């Protein structure tokens with residue numbers, strides 16, 4: 001699996017061109033991309049990057065990738081990230097690594113999105129898959145009850161025995177649903193209409209290309 005992630009990181013880093021503003025995703029696959037990008041920067045590639053998490057920003061800085069602040073950016077040219085699950089319609093579940101709010105903000109501001117995943121993450125439907133929701137700490141118990149009354153299994157993301165706190169100072173409730181998601185936009189909007197829900201880990205309708213890394217070191221692309 002590590003070999004596939006390294007291959008994916010290398011593949012994505014070859015797509016980056018001089019003078020681009022690059023959005024850096026988060027997670028183990030995105031880390032492979034950041035390291036490959038750093039190798040290209042050391043060979044003379046001129047880019048600036050903005051990261052979706054403290055961990056990614058630290059890794060980029062450690063590897064001499066120049067960081068730019070959001071106030072100095074009019075558009076992100078290309079955003080590269082992993083995902084937890086994807087389907088052929090380029091719908092995705094993200095956020096098992098807890099960075100999905102910042103990831104979605106960067107992805108939404110990007111002209112082009114490259115999602116790098118190993119082929120095991122391509123699935124037919126999201127039935128029974130955990131869907132992460134970032135939830136305001138205030139009233140989190142109410143939000144959890146509302147989700148349960150809607151028929152979803154709802155669990156706080158934990159950090160040992162404590163409730164996990166995100167970089168945005170919120171918590172995460174992972175929900176599980178018993179039906180397939182027929183209309184992801186409707187479902188997403190239904191979740192976002194709950195007052196305490198700040199964002200969901202459902203990504204869709206984005207200018208994305210999914211690169212599937214395979215065991216035989218080749219790639220499939222969903223355009």
Ligand code: 5RP
Pocket residue numbers: 025026027028029030081082083084093094095096097098099100103
């Ligand atoms: C973090 C994410 C990650 O992209 C996702 O969890 C995939 O991570 P990994 O590459 O480690 O499997 O959404 O919020």
